[in-house]
Amino acid sequence: MEYGWLSIIPPLLAILLAIKTRQVFLSLFLGIIAGWIIISDGNVLRGIELSVQSVVDVFKDAGNTRVIIFCALVGSLITLTQASGGVQGFVDLIQKRRIVTNRKRAAVFAYITGVLVFIESSISCLVTGTIFHPIFEKLKISREKLAYICDTTSSPVCILIPLNAWGAYVISLLEKENLSNPVSIFISTIPMNFYAILTVLFAAFIVFSFKDYGTMKKAEIRSKDFGKTIADGAVPMISQDVSSTKPKKNIPHRAVNMILPIAIMIIMMPVGLLITGNGDLTAGSGTTSVLWSVLSAIVTAGIISLAQQLLNLKEIMEFTLKGIAGLVPLSILMVLA
Incomplete structure (x- = not known):
């Protein structure tokens, strides 16, 4: 059945509500309800019933479930590397070697890191965010700038490279269409992926010129002049308990x-x-x-902590669960999205 212009109501409603109320989860769910009411020919009760069921059905797909688990486990990796002194050690190393000495160089290195970790968009964001979050905080670079760099160097870069998870997915779609030599077809379409190319190039311009415009400029002024890396009233998807985990004492x-x-x-x-x-x-x-990757990283972080007698098994489990708890909002967002 064709729904025509009605099909834009759910996403438009979700976006407008999110802007107005600042309640992302509620806005997304109301958008879902609106969509199912439309599909149910205006039957509100049936629409609500199907909305709840659609959320449950997300977990019917193994791929969706793996992504949601990955999102939760990201928090565990962050807390373990912080608690074991790894993140602080990296920051100390950067400062000692004078690799990042100012705000511009921090942004440039974050951009380069995001581009180089092209194997998967989620991992690109995780690596860049984990490494540069403490550095950006120290240099008073806004969280908006870090988010922008992470976003523009993840998916846009990954979709331009065949040998990664994104490439594998696109090639599999081409194979399902019974096209001969799907790899060559994918490669031939890369120059026409204008959004990804322009996004990566514009981000490079912003980073290397270190010029900001519009709301990003306001965010950078707020961060640099007033020391507020996060806007007043902003609620990060990653819990403050996770992002601000301190290394174990001594x-x-x-x-x-x-x-x-x-x-x-x-x-x-x-x-x-x-x-x-x-x-x-x-x-x-x-x-x-992706799931194997983050699990391997968590196990590695745990083994390192035990081998160096930095954390005991009880502490490792506590930080692991703390990290998962801190990423529950992001996991919920993935379910609703």
Whole structure:
């Protein structure tokens, strides 16, 4: 059945409500209800019933479930690398080597990191965010700028490269259409992916010129001049308890405690694609590989903490669960989206 202009009502309603109320979860769910009411030919009760069922049905798809679990486990990796002194050790190393000495260089290195970690968009955001969040905080660079860099160097970069989870997914779609040589077709379409190309180039211009416009300029002024990296009233998706986890007292701060788990996570992504694709990188499961990657990183962080006697098993489990709890809002967002 064709719904015509009615089909734009649910997303438009969700967007307007989110802007007006600042309640993202409620706005998304009301948008879902509106959509199902339309599908139910105006039957409100039936629409509400189907809305609830549609949320439950998200977990029927194994890929969706893996992504949601991944989102929750991201918090565990963050808390473990922070509690073990890895994040602080990395920040100390950056400062000692004078690699990042000012706000512009921090933005440039964050951009480069995001581009280089092209194996999967979620992992790109996780790596860039985890590494540069404390650096941006220290240099008083707005959270908006970090979010912008993470976003523009994740999906837009990944969709331009065949040998990653995004490429594997697109190629699998082309194969389902019985097209010959889907890899070549995908590669030939890359120059026409104008949104991704322009997004990456414009982000590069913003970062390397260190010029800001509009609301981003206001955010940077607020952050630099008043020390407020987060806008008043803003509620980050990652709980403050997670993002501000301090290293355990009286332990050494070693950069390797963050670098090694993240390196394992990056390496495990193509390994996972190869395994799930039976040796064919482009045929692998992106969601499975992502989940394996973050689990491998968490296990690595735990082993490092135990081996160096930084955290005991009880503390590792506590920080793991703390991280999961802190990412529940993001997981809920993924379910509703």
